[in-house]
Amino acid sequence: MLLIYGNEEAFSAVGAEALAEIIRETDAFNQELFESGELIGAYGMADQVNSKMVRVSGGTPAVTDGPYAEAKEYLGSVWIVDCDGPDRALEIAARNPSARHWGVEVRPIMHEADVGP
Template sequence: MLIIYGNQELWNSVGPDEQQRLFEAFDAFNKEYYDTGELLGAYGVADAAATKLVRLADGQPAITDGPYLETKEYLASWYLIDVDSEQRAVEIAAALPSAVHQPTEVWPILHEASREAGVDIGVV
């Protein structure tokens, strides 16, 4: 899994032409790696201000606005890839258009839950 962190201040400092260029670069990146079969999914998330925190309190969901960030960076998107090696995952992470501005975390996925509850289908 490739995890990209956003920084709203940094993003706002980029002009609209550069933002459009980055969107187009991500579209090209996504197409290239979907075509190789290595990209399983790419998911962007809403701005941190749209996030809700859910806790269980007295058996009921307690919902608050959040997260309360102590840093300027927040989870912005993640990519789910299927590759043969860590080296290949690093190569793909380095090819992300955002790699010039923001680091990308590369996290191995240990297993996946199947649709049948409680069944571990192995290491991905």
């Protein structure tokens, strides 16, 4: 899983033209990865303001705004890739246009086949 974090200040700091170019490059890169079969999905996070947190205590769910951890950045988008291992995931992350501006976090995720009954 590739995670891209940022905030409005970071995203706007690159300028409107550069941001439009990053989006064009990202769309082209997404298409390349879809065609290779490595990109399962790429999802931008919608409206951060309306994020909710659900916690269950004593069997009763409580819904609050958030999560709002003390952070300067928020999760902007998530990519799910299916590739030949950690080295390839790092290569893909390095080619992501966001890596030149905000960085791309790479995290392995478990597949249901990875966990036993």
